[in-house]
Amino acid sequence: MRRTVALLGATGSIGTQTLDVLRREPDAFELVAIAGGQRLAELAAIVNDFGVTRVGVVSEDDRRTLSDMVGAHVDIVVGSKGLSDLSTCADVIVNAVVGFAGLPVTLGALKSGRRLALANKESLIAAAPLVAQVRNTPGAQILPIDSEHCAIHQCLAGSSSEAGHPDVRRLLLTASGGPFRGWSKARLAEVTKSDALKHPTWSMGPKITIDSSTLMNKGLEVLEASALFGIEAERVDIVVHPQSIVHSMVEYVDGAVIAQLSQPDMRLPIAYCIGSPERLAHGWGRLDFTQSFSLDFEAPDREVFGALDLAYEAARRGGAAPAWLSAANEVAVDAFLNDQISWSGIVPLVEEVMDQYEDDPLDSLESLFANDANARRLAHGMVTH
Template sequence: MSSLSLLGSTGSIGVQTLDVVRAEPDAWDVVALGAGRSVAQLVDQAREFRPEVVVVGDENRVPEVREALPGVAVACGPAALAEAAAMGEVVVNGVVGFAGLPVTLAALEAGRRLALANKESLIAAGPVVQRARATPGAELLPVDSEHCAVHQCLRANDAFTEPAGMDRVQRIVLTASGGPFRGRTAEELADVTVEHALTHPTWSMGPKITVDSSTLMNKGLEVIEADELFGVGYDRIEVVIHPQSVIHSMVEYTDGATIAQLSLPDMRLCIGYALAYPDRIATPFGRIDWAELRRLDFEPPDTEAFPCLALAYAAGRMGETAPALLNAANEVAVGAFLEERIAWNSIPKILEKVLAGHDGTEADSLEAVMEVDERARATAEHIVDRHEFRT
């Protein structure tokens, strides 16, 4: 049995991770749980799984959590979250947004296996995270369905173990559902509401990532993440729209063979893969009924109606702190849209303006990345407050 730290336990990834633990009760012992605002849910989880430590985001809620969980250590704040990450042999980072970066670094620098669902860690601070990955014992397994699929396709062809394995990769193809607005033109997207954007056709996710899926920014961020994870370069990473979300991504090899990973949409498969690697769990999450599967469709992404994808490629190619700049501006813009302070189609306009201000700052330290993140957020907030791109 391996010890498990689960940070972001009340979010979508966290809840589904606990589903995997329930399905495989002899595999993992939950030693730490951490969450931000959903204190009641966190307490319920702690009562069921009895961790050693619980971390809450709101200092004012600590007394009630301590009262509800006698015998469990209760801590608060980002530093405590990072300390909890180092407790488990396996760490799941399900924290949303840039706030998950300290968890990523703490887990890797402690030489733990990190099941990473927080893509912003790699996107905003790729060079910093890469150095932490070099820590003896550290291991990073992606939880995103697309990168988990790519990992499986590469692993199945010995790309990680043979000296020239990655040289045989012609391209990585990331699939995208297309989100709730697939097929609409830019003109038809002018009056999108928050309710519309939060209605995803195939996946159940949190509000921020669901909005990112609607703009295709989620896929753009995944392109940057794929480059950081697999190092093939942006010219060998492509995106294709696949509305059924059954093929989760593909790897094409130099001889023309394409290897794909297929399953029904179920994040628990990806979580279980990351937790059990190099083994596999025994619970068949996402199993396909081949008698029922009728068709698999593909189409190119529409970067005119969904310009966020092209902006992500541009930021990735700029490198250094440009992805951090883009990520921070996107978090602010999506938050403003969810609060109905800006229109949906204002999101890429804000990102483009903030990205245009990239000054080439190098991502040579965590401090440099955090400074760029803070500056980008302030710039994006200023644009939102001035209502420059309200429609």
């Protein structure tokens, strides 16, 4: 039987790569719903290409514009309520929205007992205590698309099913190191937008590309791993691995290290998440072990890349601290992309917001929205100051 798929964030980097996977497997998957933000012409093209009948857009204006493009037979829903509705309408819900806007997808899919193929790390990080309340809904399952977490998910197969994985010493998240690996603070002061938008090994959307350049992405991934696998952040270490071939590793208490290797191609984790337990036989670029190649590993420079310490501190404080970190970072990255602050101003701005965080246990959705709004208000104030 064909598995139905809803792809929310269909026009972005993960979205278009997911479409590529679906195109190669027309007998296995049926795309039934999509959503996007500003790129309405791209949404209309996907509707026509895949015969999708349900679409989510951001505003009423967008709904009217898109309806003119695709015709009245397509059901178009609006805003976060629309995203929430679409998150219950398929066997697999791919959350490829960027930022906190992806929250209704994560919560909607889990509450309705669906498989959530999760690229949108920000929702899990911000709402970890709330996600924990709904992820045991019968049928609900999170499979991580983020390549590092997808790797760890695979390396944990066979690990103890006891909470907290007592047979695991630590998770090792690999990091390419971004475009500025080895740079001094003085050199980093000169970074331009085009420097920061050039990732050495991955082609991704603008927000995660900037997050990768500051290493905030790796900090967010520590929080993501801790929430996903129920392992405290002190047992999640970061290893810089410039080739991006080892996607992450698990070190067990007996010293054995299990790693997952492949070419850096996001279609592999995407296919794993929507196809599991089957593996789709495409091979997204194989490794050639007849040719010699090197795999290098080194420690990250936490002195120069301060985002890592901010993330570990947010994990230590728990509650709404990760939501503050993620919200402040979204505002700072947006400000950088809009030429309002410099690259080297991003992490200090987030740090300044975090200095004002007061402990909050984050026990309701209302509290999450209030915390998110507070962190954003403070961050915006610092941008315009």
